[in-house]
Amino acid sequence: MLKNYLKVAFKVLGRNKFYTFISLFGISFTLMVLMLTIAFIQNELGANKPLSQKEKILLVPGLRMEGYAREEIVEIDSTMVDGAWKYDTTKTENILEDQINSTSNSWVGNKFYENHIKDIKTAALTSVFSPMQSIDVFPNDRKLTLTTNATDANYWRIFDFEFVEGQPFSDAAIENQAFQAIMSKSAAQQYFGKKASYLGEVVTWGKLQFEITGIVKDINTSIPHLKHDIFIPYTHLPPSLLDYGWGQFGNMQLALLGSSSKQLETIRSDFRFIEENFEVQEEGYDKLTIKERTIEELYANNVLQNQERGSDKTLRWIVLVALLLFILIPTINLINLNSTRIMERSAEIGVRKAFGAHTGNLMSQFLLENVVLTGLGGLIGLGLTFFAMNWLNNSVWMENTQLAFNPNIFIYSLIVVLLFGICSGLIPAWRMSKMDVAKAIKRNQL
Amino acid sequence: MIKLQDVTKVYRTDTVETLALNNINLSVEDGEFVSIMGPSGCGKSTLLNMMGLLDRPSDGQVTIDEKELKGYKEKALAKFRNEHLGFIFQSFHLIGDLPVVDNVELPLLYRGTSAKERKRLAEEALEAVGLKNRMKHYPSQLSGGQKQRVAIARAIVGKPSIILADEPTGNLDSNLGNEVMDILLSLNRDRKATIVMVTHDENMALKTNRIIRLYDGSLVN
Ligand SMILES: Nc1ncnc2c1ncn2[C@@H]1O[C@H](COP(=O)(O)OP(=O)(O)O)[C@@H](O)[C@H]1O
Ligand SMILES: [Mg+2]
Numbered sequence: 001m002l003k004n005y006l007k008v009a010f011k012v013l014g015r016n017k018f019y020t021f022i023s024l025f026g027i028s029f030t031l032m033v034l035m036l037t038i039a040f041i042q043n044e045l046g047a048n049k050p051l052s053q054k055e056k057i058l059l060v061p062g063l064r065m066e067g068y069a070r071e072e073i074v075e076i077d078s079t080m081v082d083g084a085w086k087y088d089t090t091k092t093e094n095i096l097e098d099q100i101n102s103t104s105n106s107w108v109g110n111k112f113y114e115n116h117i118k119d120i121k122t123a124a125l126t127s128v129f130s131p132m133q134s135i136d137v138f139p140n141d142r143k144l145t146l147t148t149n150a151t152d153a154n155y156w157r158i159f160d161f162e163f164v165e166g167q168p169f170s171d172a173a174i175e176n177q178a179f180q181a182i183m184s185k186s187a188a189q190q191y192f193g194k195k196a197s198y199l200g201e202v203v204t205w206g207k208l209q210f211e212i213t214g215i216v217k218d219i220n221t222s223i224p225h226l227k228h229d230i231f232i233p234y235t236h237l238p239p240s241l242l243d244y245g246w247g248q249f250g251n252m253q254l255a256l257l258g259s260s261s262k263q264l265e266t267i268r269s270d271f272r273f274i275e276e277n278f279e280v281q282e283e284g285y286d287k288l289t290i291k292e293r294t295i296e297e298l299y300a301n302n303v304l305q306n307q308e309r310g311s312d313k314t315l316r317w318i319v320l321v322a323l324l325l326f327i328l329i330p331t332i333n334l335i336n337l338n339s340t341r342i343m344e345r346s347a348e349i350g351v352r353k354a355f356g357a358h359t360g361n362l363m364s365q366f367l368l369e370n371v372v373l374t375g376l377g378g379l380i381g382l383g384l385t386f387f388a389m390n391w392l393n394n395s396v397w398m399e400n401t402q403l404a405f406n407p408n409i410f411i412y413s414l415i416v417v418l419l420f421g422i423c424s425g426l427i428p429a430w431r432m433s434k435m436d437v438a439k440a441i442k443r444n445q446l
Numbered sequence: 447m448i449k450l451q452d453v454t455k456v457y458r459t460d461t462v463e464t465l466a467l468n469n470i471n472l473s474v475e476d477g478e479f480v481s482i483m484g485p486s487g488c489g490k491s492t493l494l495n496m497m498g499l500l501d502r503p504s505d506g507q508v509t510i511d512e513k514e515l516k517g518y519k520e521k522a523l524a525k526f527r528n529e530h531l532g533f534i535f536q537s538f539h540l541i542g543d544l545p546v547v548d549n550v551e552l553p554l555l556y557r558g559t560s561a562k563e564r565k566r567l568a569e570e571a572l573e574a575v576g577l578k579n580r581m582k583h584y585p586s587q588l589s590g591g592q593k594q595r596v597a598i599a600r601a602i603v604g605k606p607s608i609i610l611a612d613e614p615t616g617n618l619d620s621n622l623g624n625e626v627m628d629i630l631l632s633l634n635r636d637r638k639a640t641i642v643m644v645t646h647d648e649n650m651a652l653k654t655n656r657i658i659r660l661y662d663g664s665l666v667n
Contacts, residue, residue, distance in 0.1 A: 001555055004548060011543035351539045354500060355600070356528025356556035358521040437500040438491075441539065 009369040026330040027377025032384040050159040055261040060254035069099035109250030110242035125257040127154035146229035166214030181210035187229035334424035350440030362433035370425030378417035452506035466492040468663040481651040484660035532601030534611035540585040553604040571599035591622030
């Protein structure tokens with residue numbers, strides 16, 4: 001039975017090459033885009049190093065201060081005292097919390113971290129770091145611009161960078177302002193030239209000299225806070241960078257590690273508690289807000305160009321709906337093509353029915369035909385994906401991205417292919433196999 | 447035995463209602479070779495479809511081999527057709543994507559017969575119509591007469607007790623038509639197959655046991 005169906009399936013494909021081409025092209029192209037999209041998302045948001053723990057990480061990229069509008073209410077009480085009016089004025093200042101008068105946003109100050117965040121009980125680890133600056137260095141009298149990050153020791157416990165050699169900063173190294181540096185492999189190569197080992201080499205940074213104690217693998221994610229050329233202990237930062245001296249602002253950002261993604265909610269409610277009990281000293285300002293974000297929220301903020309918490313959910317919906325629409329279009333197209341094509345075969349269907357095929361037989365035949373078609377499309381799609389990934393990975397304008405052809409993607413796409421086959425085959429097949437035998441035979445000739 | 451009792455068939459489309467069969471009562475005995483004649487559009491094919499369980503009557507009932515088929519579901523009807531009925535159509539209706547042998551095997555496919563047995567029976571049926579040497583050919587490589595003989599092989603491969611043929615010689619010239627008619631006659635004679643055949647050819651009809659005449663959906667006596 002299967003062999004008979006397969007024979008017909010391949011014959012049908014060969015019979016109308018244009019239709020087959022359109023179908024295969026639709027399927028394989030859709031699949032390719034789908035798989036590239038998933039690969040791209042995985043590259044950005046997958047549990048890859050140094051974000052293996054990304055579900056449990058809360059970042060604080062900055063703080064916000066708000067001052068509310070005020071209205072002065074003047075009440076005048078008048079009383080008659082000894083035949084003359086006496087006026088009593090009471091002034092009350094009313095804070096209008098729904099009218100924001102002034103706002104100020106910046107990064108986090110080190111003092112705020114030490115006083116309020118560092119020892120927060122709900123977090124397993126807290127880290128402070130300063131991922132802002134670019135510096136110019138001059139190895140062999142050649143100008144090289146490096147992006148820098150000044151970190152504490154916990155930074156390396158929260159973000160699990162892959163060390164090619166050496167190790168992260170120890171607590172003691174941070175405490176003692178050790179002149180140590182960690183470099184990314186590519187930066188080290190640019191600075192020192194290609195070498196088997198860079199440990200013990202010295203980077204000159206202005207008047208300071210740092211000894212290389214670790215080399216990390218370059219990372220793919222486009223999330224800021226992580227991708228830097230050189231890392232030094234944050235205790236080298238001048239006080240004016242650690243704290244700006246106004247508000248709670250400074251040049252720092254924070255990272256907190258919870259015990260689970262759910263537990264991040266507890267940390268967040270601790271933040272709300274801190275905000276509520278925080279007395280803002282600055283003139284005209286009333287409220288301090290900690291702008292914490294999960295990695296995914298931060299990524300969604302970047303993509304959607306907004307500042308909202310919960311953007312990750314919005315982005316997820318947008319991506320999901322977009323992908324669904326993207327699959328839907330060729331599926332509908334296929335259903336359409338299938339419907340017309342299957343009409344041409346009504347006589348075959350009628351004959352098969354006359355000789356004893358029931359709806360189930362015909363359904364399985366047409367489904368098989370579609371699975372063969374989509375399977376072929378799937379294979380071509382896989383090939384195309386492989387090709388496109390290779391090309392993208394080697395192209396210059398996607399240097400941040402290293403799309404990987406992983407088995408997960410393969411499974412996803414297999415499911416999609418199957419859905420394709422079933423969706424595009426089921427409806428026309430069902431309609432057709434329900435058709436009256438007499439009508440089907442009459443309809444046309446083989 | 448095929449028995450039609452008060453069978454009426456009305457075709458309804460959006461605009462018109464056609465009374466294709468009007469209160470037909472008739473029976474065909476086992477082993478009988480009956481021909482149906484009548485002008486075009488008088489309901490011959492419709493009548494044959496009723497007998498072949500390819501369509502349901504609007505009213506009345508069809509009984510085959512004492513089985514009242516009114517209550518049969520689609521699947522049961524398909525099984526019944528598969529086991530008891532063989533069909534031959536005017537325009538052959540072979541599946542062009544399959545070689546001759548696979549076309550002939552078709553009824554056995556839905557019976558769950560093993561591939562080996564299917565092949566053996568198909569060979570046997572093709573031998574009976576003199577086309578054993580065309581097994582691997584595709585329908586498009588055959589002449590009209592050969593195609594109809596393949597269709598006959600397909601109709602008899604499952605050894606049905608009843609063969610229903612709708613103008614089997616209608617698309618063939620008289621020589622080839624006679625060839626096909628001879629095969630049908632021998633099937634009736636040698637295998638005791640019950641055959642109901644629609645034809646326009648008076649000479650062919652005269653070779654059968656009985657002629658049923660139809661006019662405007664009703665039997666003519
Ligand atoms: N599926 C159908 N829908 C509507 N009318 C039909 C259908 N099949 C047949 N008819 C009508 O029923 C009548 C009998 O048709 P048919 O049995 O095919 O005639 P014959 O085979 O004698 O030429 C004709 O008027 C025809 O137009
Ligand atoms: Mg007819």
